[in-house]
Amino acid sequence: xxxxxxxxxxxxxxxxxxxxxxxxxxxxxxxxxxxxxxxxxxxxxxxxxxxxxxxxxxxxxxxxxxxxxxxxxxxxxxxxxxxxxxxxxxxxxxxxxxxxxxxxxxxxxxxxxxxxxxxxxxxxxxxxxxxxxxxxxxxxxxxxxxxxxxxxxxxxxxxxxxxxxxxxxxxxxxxxxxxxxxxxxxxxxxxxxxxxxxxxxxxxxxxxxxxxxxxxxxxxxxxxxxxxxxxxxxxxxxxxxxxxxxxxxxxxxxxxxxxxxxxxxxxxxxxxxxxxxxxxxxxxxxxxxxxxxxxxxxxxxxxxxxxxxxxxxxxxxxxxxxxxxxxxxxxxxxxxxxxxxxxxxxxxxxxxxxxxxxxxxxxxxxxxxxxxxxxxxxxxxxxxxxxxxxxxxxxxxxxxxxxxxxx
Numbered sequence: 001x002x003x004x005x006x007x008x009x010x011x012x013x014x015x016x017x018x019x020x021x022x023x024x025x026x027x028x029x030x031x032x033x034x035x036x037x038x039x040x041x042x043x044x045x046x047x048x049x050x051x052x053x054x055x056x057x058x059x060x061x062x063x064x065x066x067x068x069x070x071x072x073x074x075x076x077x078x079x080x081x082x083x084x085x086x087x088x089x090x091x092x093x094x095x096x097x098x099x100x101x102x103x104x105x106x107x108x109x110x111x112x113x114x115x116x117x118x119x120x121x122x123x124x125x126x127x128x129x130x131x132x133x134x135x136x137x138x139x140x141x142x143x144x145x146x147x148x149x150x151x152x153x154x155x156x157x158x159x160x161x162x163x164x165x166x167x168x169x170x171x172x173x174x175x176x177x178x179x180x181x182x183x184x185x186x187x188x189x190x191x192x193x194x195x196x197x198x199x200x201x202x203x204x205x206x207x208x209x210x211x212x213x214x215x216x217x218x219x220x221x222x223x224x225x226x227x228x229x230x231x232x233x234x235x236x237x238x239x240x241x242x243x244x245x246x247x248x249x250x251x252x253x254x255x256x257x258x259x260x261x262x263x264x265x266x267x268x269x270x271x272x273x274x275x276x277x278x279x280x281x282x283x284x285x286x287x288x289x290x291x292x293x294x295x296x297x298x299x300x301x302x303x304x305x306x307x308x309x310x311x312x313x314x315x316x317x318x319x320x321x322x323x324x325x326x327x328x329x330x331x332x333x334x335x336x337x338x339x340x341x342x343x344x345x346x347x348x349x350x351x352x353x354x355x356x357x358x359x360x361x362x363x364x365x366x367x368x369x370x371x372x373x374x375x376x377x378x379x380x381x382x383x384x385x386x387x388x389x390x391x392x393x394x395x396x397x398x399x400x401x402x403x404x405x406x407x
Contacts, residue, residue, distance in 0.1 A: 003028040003070075005048055006062030010071040010121040015112045019075060022109070026189060027074035029249060030161055033178065034066025036246045037169035037239070052351045065168045069120050073161045075113035076124045079106040080131035087135070088206065112374075121166045138207055143214040147223065150209045151190040158186030166238075175239035181250065184227040184234070190256060191224055192261045217262070224258045337364050 007028050011019040035044060046063045050056040083106050085093050092098045110128065117124040130153035141150055162182025166174035194209040195217065201208035212222060232251050240246060337345065342364040349360055362369050 002060055003031045003062045003067070005054075005059060006067040007031055007070045007074065009048060009061060010063075010067040011074070013073060014068060014116055015109075019071075019109070022078035023076045024074060024078075027070045027077075029185070030070040030073055030165060030336070031062050031066040032066070032245055033162060033165040033250060035062060036068065036243050037166060037171045037174060037241060038066075039170075039241060058333060065120055066165065067114060069122060069161070069164065072113045072116035072120065072122065072124060073127065075109045075116070076127045077131075077157070079109035079113065080128070082106040082109075083131075084135070114307045120164075121167065122161075127157045130154065138209075138212070141212050143207070143212075145213045147191075147209060147213050147215045147220070148187070150213065151187045154190040155183040155186040156178070158189070159183040163329065171239060174238045177234045181231050181234040181238070185250065185254075188224060188227045188231075188258070191220055191227075192257055195220055195261045209355050221258075221262055224262075228254055228258060259377045263341060336366065339364075 004023065004025070008020050008023045011023060023375070038044070044062065044064060045060040047058050048061045050058055082102050085091075086099050086102050086106075089099075093102055098388035110124075113127075114124045134153040137150055137153065159179040159182040162185070163175045166172055166178050190209070195208075196209050198210050198217075200206075202211060209215070210217070228251075231254065235243070235250060236248065336342075345363040349363065360369055
């Protein structure tokens with residue numbers, strides 16, 4: 001939150017109130033990386049004034065060159081996205097007056113980002129060039145085009161931004177490994193966006209990298225898994241003053257993003273380690289309760305249908321009970337709010353930050369829900385890493401417990 005607020009306030013300070021609309025989570029990675037490499041000083045945080053998104057509370061926020069570089073990069077990339085939507089004539093941008101206004105805004109953001117980048121020694125032309133090449137590559141791509149050809153401009157842009165954080169932090173030896181981490185981060189961002197939007201793009205007849213190149217989701221998942229591993233290995237080669245937050249965001253959270261996009265919850269290597277057939281102890285098959293008796297044919301395995309387990313299986317706390325321990329009765333259902341009332345309640349919760357930092361009542365269903373901050377599981381961060389008991393070889397170089405948590 002300190003880096004997110006720092007990015008937002010850097011945009012306001014350097015580029016005006018309206019520029020704060022381009023605040024995004026991907027951009028704050030630049031600020032995080034810069035601070036993770038820098039020598040800690042007392043000036044790296046400042047206290048910001050009350051904000052409606054923080055329940056009108058003050059808070060320490062990130063400051064300095066990292067936040068300003070994140071602001072410049074966010075402006076240039078947001079400008080490119082606006083121009084892309086104008087070219088595609090999306091939504092209201094089909095209308096010429098709206099499209100003309102959007103072009104003027106994008107041009108202003110380009111100039112502002114270039115000025116801020118120049119002050120920090122970063123040439124934003126590499127970002128603009130990557131975006132321009134992206135348009136041409138998409139126009140020429142078709143079935144059989146390698147998917148990584150389409151993601152290359154995004155990889156180049158993020159690699160340049162990541163590498164410059166090493167320059168700002170005074171650690172030039174980190175430029176190469178961070179450029180590699182940035183390249184793979186850009187690949188992941190592009191692929192995940194394509195996976196999540198594929199169905200919507202097909203419905204609206206919009207261009208999608210997976211559909212245009214004929215790439216399967218299985219191949220996209222393989223590329224994502226390779227990129228995840230590459231990011232983790234590249235971060236090991238970089239020298240950080242305090243890399244805990246970087247590790248959480250670029251290792252654990254990236255893995256969760258991939259799982260969320262592909263609707264999976266486990267490591268992709270886990271399926272290779274699942275025992276089958278006689279690999280189970282005693283030649284058991286899944287669901288059997290004992291080995292095959294001598295002389296029994298393969299088809300007559302014991303499957304537990306010859307009697308219940310010892311004891312009363314229907315007693316609430318007995319071993320083998322299908323019901324488990326007694327559960328408290330469910331709360332009686334409450335009347336749902338209407339659409340307009342629910343929207344008003346949602347706006348109030350969002351403006352007072354209760355949806356982030358507290359327990360709140362769902363605006364429509366009235367069910368009790370936990371805020372985003374309460375869902376932190378740092379104490380079990382190793383569970384979210386690539387390394388788990390069923391992953392096989394991927395655990396050989398695990399550094400889960402270097403993440404700084406208590407696990």
